[in-house]
Amino acid sequence: MGCNCGCVCVDANAEKLSEVIEKYKNTEGALIPVLHEAQEIYGYLPLSVQKAVAEGLDISLAEVYGVVTFYTQFSLNPKGKYKIQVCLGTACYVKGAGDIYDKLKAALNLNDGDCTEDGLFSVEACRCIGACGLAPVIMVNDDVFGRLTVDDIDGIIKQYKDKEIE
Amino acid sequence: MAEMVTLTIDGIEVKAPVGSTVLDAAKSAGIKIPTLCFLKEINEIGACRMCVVDTGARSLQAACVYPVSEGLKVVTNSPAVREARKVTLELILSNHERKCLSCVRSNNCELQQLAKDLNIEDIRFDGETYDFCVDDASPSIVRDPNKCVLCRRCVSMCKNIQGVAAIETMERGFKTIVSSPFNMSLNDVPCVNCGQCITVCPVGALKEKDDTQKVWDAIANKELHVVVQTAPAVRVAIAEEFGNPVGSRATGKMVTALRKLGFDKVFDTDTAADLTIMEEGTELLGRIQNGGKLPVITSCSPGWIKYCEHNYPEFLENLSSCKSPQNMFGAVLKSYYADKMEIDPKKMFVVSVMPCTAKKFEVQRPELGTDCYSDVDVSITTRELARMIKEAGIDFNNLEETHFDDPMGDATGAAVIFGATGGVMEAALRTVADILDNTDHAEIEYKAVRGVEGIKEAEVEMGGMKVKAAVAHGLGNAKKLLDKIKAGEAEYHFVEIMACPGGCVNGGGQPIQPATVRNEVDLRAERAKAIYVEDESLPIRKSHKNEKMMKLYEEYFEKPGSHKAHKYLHTHYVARENYPDDCSEGCC
Numbered sequence: 001m002g003c004n005c006g007c008v009c010v011d012a013n014a015e016k017l018s019e020v021i022e023k024y025k026n027t028e029g030a031l032i033p034v035l036h037e038a039q040e041i042y043g044y045l046p047l048s049v050q051k052a053v054a055e056g057l058d059i060s061l062a063e064v065y066g067v068v069t070f071y072t073q074f075s076l077n078p079k080g081k082y083k084i085q086v087c088l089g090t091a092c093y094v095k096g097a098g099d100i101y102d103k104l105k106a107a108l109n110l111n112d113g114d115c116t117e118d119g120l121f122s123v124e125a126c127r128c129i130g131a132c133g134l135a136p137v138i139m140v141n142d143d144v145f146g147r148l149t150v151d152d153i154d155g156i157i158k159q160y161k162d163k164e165i166e
Numbered sequence: 167m168a169e170m171v172t173l174t175i176d177g178i179e180v181k182a183p184v185g186s187t188v189l190d191a192a193k194s195a196g197i198k199i200p201t202l203c204f205l206k207e208i209n210e211i212g213a214c215r216m217c218v219v220d221t222g223a224r225s226l227q228a229a230c231v232y233p234v235s236e237g238l239k240v241v242t243n244s245p246a247v248r249e250a251r252k253v254t255l256e257l258i259l260s261n262h263e264r265k266c267l268s269c270v271r272s273n274n275c276e277l278q279q280l281a282k283d284l285n286i287e288d289i290r291f292d293g294e295t296y297d298f299c300v301d302d303a304s305p306s307i308v309r310d311p312n313k314c315v316l317c318r319r320c321v322s323m324c325k326n327i328q329g330v331a332a333i334e335t336m337e338r339g340f341k342t343i344v345s346s347p348f349n350m351s352l353n354d355v356p357c358v359n360c361g362q363c364i365t366v367c368p369v370g371a372l373k374e375k376d377d378t379q380k381v382w383d384a385i386a387n388k389e390l391h392v393v394v395q396t397a398p399a400v401r402v403a404i405a406e407e408f409g410n411p412v413g414s415r416a417t418g419k420m421v422t423a424l425r426k427l428g429f430d431k432v433f434d435t436d437t438a439a440d441l442t443i444m445e446e447g448t449e450l451l452g453r454i455q456n457g458g459k460l461p462v463i464t465s466c467s468p469g470w471i472k473y474c475e476h477n478y479p480e481f482l483e484n485l486s487s488c489k490s491p492q493n494m495f496g497a498v499l500k501s502y503y504a505d506k507m508e509i510d511p512k513k514m515f516v517v518s519v520m521p522c523t524a525k526k527f528e529v530q531r532p533e534l535g536t537d538c539y540s541d542v543d544v545s546i547t548t549r550e551l552a553r554m555i556k557e558a559g560i561d562f563n564n565l566e567e568t569h570f571d572d573p574m575g576d577a578t579g580a581a582v583i584f585g586a587t588g589g590v591m592e593a594a595l596r597t598v599a600d601i602l603d604n605t606d607h608a609e610i611e612y613k614a615v616r617g618v619e620g621i622k623e624a625e626v627e628m629g630g631m632k633v634k635a636a637v638a639h640g641l642g643n644a645k646k647l648l649d650k651i652k653a654g655e656a657e658y659h660f661v662e663i664m665a666c667p668g669g670c671v672n673g674g675g676q677p678i679q680p681a682t683v684r685n686e687v688d689l690r691a692e693r694a695k696a697i698y699v700e701d702e703s704l705p706i707r708k709s710h711k712n713e714k715m716m717k718l719y720e721e722y723f724e725k726p727g728s729h730k731a732h733k734y735l736h737t738h739y740v741a742r743e744n745y746p747d748d749c750s751e752g753c754c
Contacts, residue, residue, distance in 0.1 A: 047347075047348055047745070047747070047748075048747070050347070051745060060325070060331030060332075060334070061347045061355075061744070061745055062325075062331050062332060062333060062334035062346060062347050062355075063325075063331060063334055064347070065334065065336060065347035065348060066334040066335055066336050066347075069336045069337045069338070070336075070337065070338045
């Protein structure tokens with residue numbers, strides 16, 4: 001965190017985070033709301049952020065990390081500008097979501113939860129999103145794509161890449 | 167007297183106090199319910215489901231957390247109960263790395279015992295298995311998650327008893343793992359190497375870093391003069407490894423066994439404990455008389471030292487500058503003894519046998535030694551020594567008893583009690599009282615600082631002043647005491663802190679007793695009893711009356727606190743970061 005320009009400047013995100021910690025500090029069960037807000041500020045929860053949370057709330061880093069890795073909504077990695085979620089719920093899964101998921105990871109050369117080097121795409125598996133009638137389904141940010149086959153994937157990725165070029 | 171209820175277990179009427187569990191009540195009725203995760207006062211969470219019983223509820227209940235109630239009817243042995251326990255155990259076993267033949271805990275494994283007790287012959291489940299990396303980067307502790315049964319005893323010990331919280335349960339479902347955050351190695355987190363996690367692990371998922379081969383190699387090397395020193399707590403515990411009850415003393419047999427293993431000389435770390443009292447006592451008197459930093463806090467326990475360096479850097483100046491007895495003795499051996507015997511200290515190899523895993527970290531500290539050599543070359547635990555004795559085919563129980571070697575000889579009772587919580591304090595009081603009052607006190611047992619209570623206080627009148635002392639054991643208790651001192655709520659002259667609950671007798675390197683024993687016997691108290699019997703059996707019970715040690719001052723160190731004493735017997739400490747800034751490497 002911080003810049004390398006040599007000036008004395010304060011990391012705006014760090015300041016926001018300490019405000020959040022200050023707000024919850026003396027309430028019981030503060031950890032999860034603090035982590036939620038921290039993730040809103042940073043987009044994800046790297047070591048430096050978890051360390052600050054642990055120190056601020058006077059709990060161990062081990063406990064913070066345990067909670068972060070228990071709940072799927074917390075992320076250890078930055079998300080892409082286009083966050084792709086593949087529904088692996090029962091209906092989607094039996095309709096071939098596993099293949100869709102593998103195809104996405106192969107097409108973008110990613111592991112689950114990772115982000116492409118250009119910061120554009122991240123891929124992750126998710127639970128049922130309630131669109132079983134459209135199975136198998138993926139979401140790219142708020143856009144829903146349903147009744148997919150493996151062959152549709154390259155086209156969807158291209159669609160967002162083209163958007164960037166525009 | 168607590169209010170009682172009457173319940174029926176397997177048709178037997180049982181009276182039990184309100185608030186107790188079905189497991190307690192069954193035990194009092196002589197009914198055995200199998201357990202795995204349960205460890206009295208340390209881990210009572212009903213996680214493993216091995217202890218399920220039929221209470222008439224819709225599903226089976228975990229007896230270790232199910233409270234008794236009036237009229238409750240419990241069945242502990244029905245087809246459904248037996249089958250449920252078997253399925254649970256087989257599921258645990260199906261994903262357990264079953265390399266039992268070559269596991270350090272073979273024959274002392276609670277999982278293995280359960281499999282035998284529950285008559286498991288085949289494991290019906292054959293699914294995906296763990297493939298975690300083994301964390302062996304720490305000099306003290308090896309963590310193998312592939313053998314972990316997720317009982318969480320280690321987590322509770324580390325967090326609730328020790329207040330260290332270096333490990334936690336991470337992830338969820340099949341991926342659940344007990345580890346340090348970001349999969350860091352124990353070597354990179356504020357783990358203090360106390361090894362208490364090892365002593366509560368029911369299986370071989372946590373063990374000490376085995377250094378026995380280094381010792382064998384040194385003994386086989388004809389170029390080296392190989393000497394060994396043993397800590398006070400080892401002699402009251404090692405016999406447990408050979409089938410003897412908790413609290414058996416085996417000093418003489420241990421000395422004979424060490425000689426048979428091939429060590430050139432067998433010495434007693436206690437000599438250095440006496441030396442510690444002279445140096446630390448002098449330091450304490452100096453600080454009291456010259457307005458130095460008070461309280462003086464003891465520095466014998468390397469787990470405590472590392473904890474202080476991580477968590478309470480503001481107390482580093484309070485720590486006694488004395489090296490721990492282990493390292494003090496190593497330094498004496500490689501200076502005074504080497505001179506006397508005309509041996510090149512570089513050709514000397516000092517092995518220490520300690521009840522402790524943190525000592526393995528301590529011997530590697532760069533400041534403990536000179537540029538050419540370390541004070542101590544290898545530190546092994548009581549358990550490792552027992553393994554060496556077995557490997558060498560020595561019949562321990564039938565050995566004759568012999569004495570430690572000269573020129574260091576046998577130490578005093580004051581040094582022996584270093585092994586139990588309050589012992590360093592009591593030993594120091596015995597000497598300081600004599601010096602301040604310029605007399606030879608006959609009353610030397612300071613019972614207020616003995617026992618298993620977490621924090622003990624004493625006020626002793628000597629030399630016209632009241633010396634205020636406090637003793638804490640277990641780092642969770644140390645934290646409470648330090649916070650009190652920090653807040654100005656308590657003032658002391660002298661504070662003893664030991665990392666392990668009960669002190670060294672219950673150290674992380676001591677024989678591992680299964681939950682079946684730990685739930686019944688207080689290891690801290692039983693082993694300490696043996697320590698105090700040993701103290702009473704010795705002719706000299708005050709450090710400053712140790713003639714061999716006084717000769718050491720006469721011939722070499724001049725007087726306690728001299729320049730030469732400082733060069734060899736004292737050290738310094740460093741504040742430590744808790745976590746690195748970068749975690750990309752993980753433990754693999």
